[in-house]
Amino acid sequence: MELIKLQDIRKTYRVGEVDLPVLKGISLTIDHGELVALMGASGSGKTTLMNILGCLDRPTSGQYWLEGREISRISADERALLRNSKMGFVFQNFNLLARTSALENVLMPLLYSSEPITEQEGRQRAEALLERVGLADRMDHEPSQLSGGQQQRVAIARSLINRPPLLFADEPTGNLDSRTSREILEMFQQLNEEEGITIILVTHDADVAAHARRTIHIKDGLIQDGAFASTSGEPAEPVAGSPAGSTTTEALP
Amino acid sequence: MSWMSPKMRARTLRTAFQALRRNKTRSALTMLGIVIGVAAVIAMMEIGNGSARAIERSIASMGADNLMIFAGTAASGGVTFGGGSAHTLTPEDAAAILRECPAVRAVAPTVRARTQLVYGNRNWVPMQILGSTPSYLEVRGWTELAEGEPFTDQDVRNAAKVCLLGQTIVRELFQGTSPVGQEVRINNVAVRVVGVLSAKGSNMMGMDQDDFVLLPWTTVKRRISGSALRETNQSAAAASGSTQQTSTSDLYPGQVSLYPEQSAAQAANNPLPVRFATVDHIQVAATTPEKIPLAIEQITELLRQRHRLGADKPDDFNIRDMSEVTRNFTSTASLMTNLLLGVALISLVVGGVGIMNIMLVSVTERTREIGLRMAVGARARDILRQFLVEAVVLCMLGGAFGILLGRGTSLMIRTFKGWPTELSLGAIVAAVAVSLTVGIGFGYYPAWKASRLDPIEALRYE
Numbered sequence: 001m002e003l004i005k006l007q008d009i010r011k012t013y014r015v016g017e018v019d020l021p022v023l024k025g026i027s028l029t030i031d032h033g034e035l036v037a038l039m040g041a042s043g044s045g046k047t048t049l050m051n052i053l054g055c056l057d058r059p060t061s062g063q064y065w066l067e068g069r070e071i072s073r074i075s076a077d078e079r080a081l082l083r084n085s086k087m088g089f090v091f092q093n094f095n096l097l098a099r100t101s102a103l104e105n106v107l108m109p110l111l112y113s114s115e116p117i118t119e120q121e122g123r124q125r126a127e128a129l130l131e132r133v134g135l136a137d138r139m140d141h142e143p144s145q146l147s148g149g150q151q152q153r154v155a156i157a158r159s160l161i162n163r164p165p166l167l168f169a170d171e172p173t174g175n176l177d178s179r180t181s182r183e184i185l186e187m188f189q190q191l192n193e194e195e196g197i198t199i200i201l202v203t204h205d206a207d208v209a210a211h212a213r214r215t216i217h218i219k220d221g222l223i224q225d226g227a228f229a230s231t232s233g234e235p236a237e238p239v240a241g242s243p244a245g246s247t248t249t250e251a252l253p
Numbered sequence: 254m255s256w257m258s259p260k261m262r263a264r265t266l267r268t269a270f271q272a273l274r275r276n277k278t279r280s281a282l283t284m285l286g287i288v289i290g291v292a293a294v295i296a297m298m299e300i301g302n303g304s305a306r307a308i309e310r311s312i313a314s315m316g317a318d319n320l321m322i323f324a325g326t327a328a329s330g331g332v333t334f335g336g337g338s339a340h341t342l343t344p345e346d347a348a349a350i351l352r353e354c355p356a357v358r359a360v361a362p363t364v365r366a367r368t369q370l371v372y373g374n375r376n377w378v379p380m381q382i383l384g385s386t387p388s389y390l391e392v393r394g395w396t397e398l399a400e401g402e403p404f405t406d407q408d409v410r411n412a413a414k415v416c417l418l419g420q421t422i423v424r425e426l427f428q429g430t431s432p433v434g435q436e437v438r439i440n441n442v443a444v445r446v447v448g449v450l451s452a453k454g455s456n457m458m459g460m461d462q463d464d465f466v467l468l469p470w471t472t473v474k475r476r477i478s479g480s481a482l483r484e485t486n487q488s489a490a491a492a493s494g495s496t497q498q499t500s501t502s503d504l505y506p507g508q509v510s511l512y513p514e515q516s517a518a519q520a521a522n523n524p525l526p527v528r529f530a531t532v533d534h535i536q537v538a539a540t541t542p543e544k545i546p547l548a549i550e551q552i553t554e555l556l557r558q559r560h561r562l563g564a565d566k567p568d569d570f571n572i573r574d575m576s577e578v579t580r581n582f583t584s585t586a587s588l589m590t591n592l593l594l595g596v597a598l599i600s601l602v603v604g605g606v607g608i609m610n611i612m613l614v615s616v617t618e619r620t621r622e623i624g625l626r627m628a629v630g631a632r633a634r635d636i637l638r639q640f641l642v643e644a645v646v647l648c649m650l651g652g653a654f655g656i657l658l659g660r661g662t663s664l665m666i667r668t669f670k671g672w673p674t675e676l677s678l679g680a681i682v683a684a685v686a687v688s689l690t691v692g693i694g695f696g697y698y699p700a701w702k703a704s705r706l707d708p709i710e711a712l713r714y715e
Contacts, residue, residue, distance in 0.1 A: 056628060056708050077632045084630020091712065095625045099275040109629035111264050158629070 002065070003166060003198050004030040004053065009062035009072075011048050011221075022048045023059070024221040030200065031229050032165070035192040037201045037212035045221040047170070050202045054087055054168045055079040067165075084112050088159025092171035094151040096143040096158075103139045106130060106158045113162055122161075129157040133187065149180035156187065160197075167191070167199045173208055185211040269643040276615075283611040284651035286604025287691065291655025291684040292662060293597035298680030299663035301590030303673035308586045309542070316393060316456070317575050318358070318542045320549065322346075322535040322556070325569035340531040341569045344470070346559055347535045351388075354551035356544040361389035362532040364470040366478040371438040372426040379422055380464035382439065384473025385536075392538040401433040401448030404469055412471035414444045419465035420452045440477045444468065470532060545574050598687070604651070605691035612644055612699035623703050624711025637704035644696020645689065652688030656681055 011023040022045045030036055040046040051057040052064065055071070058079070064072040071082065083089075096105050106126040110117060117125075130139050133153040143151050152172060159167055169188065173181035185201075189211060192199050201212055209215045216226040273280040309317070327339040347362040364384035370377050383389070387403050390396050396403075404415045416437070423432050432446040453462040468477070539548040549572050560569055616623070623636055631639075663674040 051709050054628075056712075077634075080627065080630050080632040080635075083628060089628050091625075095621060095712070097275075097622060097625075100271060104271065108626070111268060112626070112630040112632070112635055162630075 001032050002029050003032045003034075003067060004028070005063075005065040006053075007063040007065075009049075009052060009059045009064060011045075011052065011057070012060045022221050023052070026062070026218075026221075026223055026227075028216060028223060028227040029229065030198060032198055033192070033196045034214060034229065035189065035199045035201070035212045036226075037203060037209035037215040038218065039203055039206070039209045039215050040218035041204055044218045046202055046204075046218045049218060050168060050170060050200070053200065054089065055082050080112070081114065084109060085114070085162055086164050086166055088156075088162070088164045088167040090152065090155050090159050090167065090169040090172045092174040094143070094148075094155045094175070096151055096154055098144065099142055101140050101142060102130060102135060102146070102154045102157075103127065105143070105154055106161055109158060109161050115162070126157070126161060129160050130154070132160075133157045147180075148176050149183060152176065152180075152184055153187070156184075156191075160191075165198060167197050168202065169199065170202045171204070172201065173203075173205070181208070265638060265642050266646070268639060269646045272639075272643055273646065279611060279615070280647060283608055284647055284654065286607035287601070287648050287651025287688055288604075288655045288658060290597065290601030290604040291652050291688060292658035293600050294594065294684050294687070295656055295659025295677070295680050296662040296666070297593040297597045298590070298677040298683075299659070299674040300666060300672060301586070301593060302675040302677045302680075303663075303667075305583065305586040305590060306675055307673040308582050312542070312575075312582050318539045318545065319392060319575065320537040320539065320545065320552070321573045322537065322552065323571040323573065324531070324533065325567075325571065339569055341560060342532050342535055343530060344532060346556060347386075347532070349555060349559060350535065350537060350552055353555055354548060356539055356548040356551055357537055358540045359388050359391040359538045361385045361392045361536045362470055363389065363534045363536055364473045364478075365533050366440075366473050368440040368477065370422065370426065370466065372432075372435065375426050375428075377422060377425045379419070379466050380461060382466045382468070382473065382477070384468050384470030384477075386470065389467065389536065392536050394538075395450060395453065397451045399449040399451045400431065401446070404447055409469040409471055411469075412475050413469060414442060414472060414476065415447045415468070416444045416472075417448045417450055417467040418446055419450050419463040419467075421461055421464040422466060423449055439466070439468075442472075442476050444472070474530075474532075549574065601687055601691060605648075605695040608644060608647060608691065609695035609699060612640065612696055613702070615643075616640065616699045616703040619703075620706065620711045620714040623706050624708050624714065627706070627708035628712060633704040636706075637700045640700030640703045641693065641696050644700065645692035648688040648692030648696070649685070652685055655688070656684055659684075 006026050006028050009023055009026040010021065013020045013022060026049060038046050038050060048057070052059050055066075056079075059072055062072060063070055066082070066086065071079070074082075097108065100108075103123070103126055106129060107122055110122045127136075127139065130136060133156055135150060135153055135157070138146060138150060141150075143154070146154065152175075167188075172188070173184055176184060185208060188199050188201065191197050199212075201208060203209055214226055214229060217224040322342060324342045325339045327334045342362070344362045347360045350357055351360040362385065366382040366384065368378070368382060370379060386409050387405060390403055398417070399420070401417075403417060404413065407413075408415050416439070418426075418432055418437075426432070426437065427435070432449060434446065436443045436445050438444070450463070450465065450467070456462050537548065537552065539545045552572060553568065556570055557568065562569065626636060626639075659680075660676075666672050667674045
């Protein structure tokens with residue numbers, strides 16, 4: 001079943017007098033429970049695409065369906081609500097609150113949650129998540145007392161506190177050594193398999209992308225391949241996606 | 254929607270405390286401006302209040318709450334005899350004023366004399382020889398005696414030969430020995446000294462208030478000066494004949510009559526000398542200096558009624574007060590307080606600017622944190638609220654410490670410098686209100702700036 005569907009998404013930045021198109025018509029679908037890598041060189045538009053997918057930004061034109069709801073034109077507050085309830089974010093530089101315990105860091109997104117959850121429930125949930133990422137004995141440690149890998153685990157626990165169906169990881173291993181990277185990526189795979197969380201890995205690294213089951217390649221604001229799940233057996237799917245495909249071929253020369 | 258749900262409020266507050274704790278030094282330094290401002294306001298107000306009260310008290314000791322009722326002018330054949338020459342004020346007037354005017358605290362009828370005091374081989378003419386009742390001391394706020402006891406109402410009834418001496422007279426006549434129990438001669442009447450008044454210093458006109466003898470007014474009237482004023486004004490005697498009294502027992506009813514009552518024939522056969530029981534002034538103390546106008550109104554009404562003055566007749570008495578002096582003094586004190594308060598308020602505003610400055614720096618420094626919070630679902634208003642609450646918490650904490658520091662300072666000034674200070678609840682309320690206002694006022698701009706940040710750029714901010 002489709003979780004995300006993009007239809008001819010374009011994003012154009014205005015730099016002074018000049019229009020700078022970054023996304024030039026992106027169409028793709030991502031199903032529930034997928035582990036997808038979004039790959040491209042820097043400047044390819046993959047970050048902009050992730051921002052739009054992650055409801056941090058809105059497209060200049062095009063449609064975006066999340067769980068069947070068209071959300072390309074909703075207000076900033078509604079997007080904030082969606083980010084809080086439907087999405088988790090893991091960043092390259094972890095973005096943990098300094099001088100704040102791991103537990104408090106994990107609890108932070110609950111502050112903005114509309115879900116009625118008690119202090120105690122939140123705490124239990126956060127502790128369970130920290131155990132899940134293997135930091136049961138580090139809950140009271142502050143980020144400065146944790147290694148890079150541990151910090152990223154805290155960030156993953158934080159991204160899961162609101163039980164989102166969708167997780168974005170923006171270069172999650174960019175600041176980690178290769179062994180820790182592998183551990184983190186294995187954790188993503190585990191989460192994807194065991195919890196059924198849809199994960200989108202944004203990376204420029206083919207080794208990282210190799211951990212995903214599908215890779216969407218982006219170049220110069222267009223999808224080169226992997227726009228649709230190869231396993232998609234429904235006949236309607238390619239039809240809906242065909243305009244995107246044609247755009248791709250058009251734009252290539 | 255959830256702007257004010259209690260759980261949300263508690264969480265926001267906790268987040269604010271966490272954020273402030275994360276940078277203790279900076280939070281403390283930011284708070285310092287408010288702490289000093291509030292402390293200055295509190296200390297200034299307490300010192301100002303204390304000195305205003307002290308000035309009020311010292312003015313009151315000079316008689317700021319006092320009123321003098323003078324008898325009016327007598328005139329005969331086109332010749333007026335000057336203020337106080339009419340014999341219209343009686344001790345009963347004094348008693349009625351105390352009884353019927355609620356704005357009056359104490360009343361004392363007074364009689365004046367000016368004559369020589371002799372003790373042993375020394376003599377002295379006091380500035381003032383005053384006959385009154387024990388309540389005179391109450392009217393003047395002079396109830397503390399240096400030595401001995403005041404005379405009593407009984408002494409007044411009996412026209413007892415007792416007196417209280419002021420410090421100057423003690424110095425001049427007794428030269429260091431205790432006068433209590435000794436006898437001085439006043440106009441050749443031997444009067445026993447029962448007490449010595451405490452030192453009062455000079456009054457606002459520069460008159461030595463300690464150059465003073467106080468006796469029962471009956472003693473002055475009957476034994477010392479006779480009817481001194483009457484001699485200056487024979488024509489008034491006939492006019493005031495109706496107020497004559499023949500014995501002190503009529504003035505102070507309730508005494509046991511020691512003698513069988515006289516029949517009309519006996520009275521005719523043994524005429525007592527006519528004595529006019531009028532007094533020169535009545536001195537009145539109002540309950541507070543502010544009540545003086547009210548007291549004047551009540552006394553005027555009462556005396557006009559008692560003296561049976563028709564609506565077309567002028568008053569046969571004059572009332573004077575010192576309210577102008579009081580007003581000047583208190584307005585000076587309040588001017589000083591307001592001036593200092595102004596300076597203190599400026600320092601509060603400076604403290605507020607300091608908070609705004611630091612909050613702006615803090616917003617810049619925490620751009621990434623703001624971006625992250627937005628990424629995990631904080632709306633612009635959540636960020637606005639968070640930074641606003643932080644500023645307000647800083648200001649309120651600063652205000653609380655400021656109140657403690659201000660109270661401590663005023664306490665220290667009181668203990669070590671001996672300045673009078675007085676707790677000012679108004680200042681504390683004002684300080685809290687001002688800190689809150691400063692917090693919201695100066696915290697709003699940085700908070701608004703934070704809430705305007707773009708999450709994407711904020712997340713990438715280095």
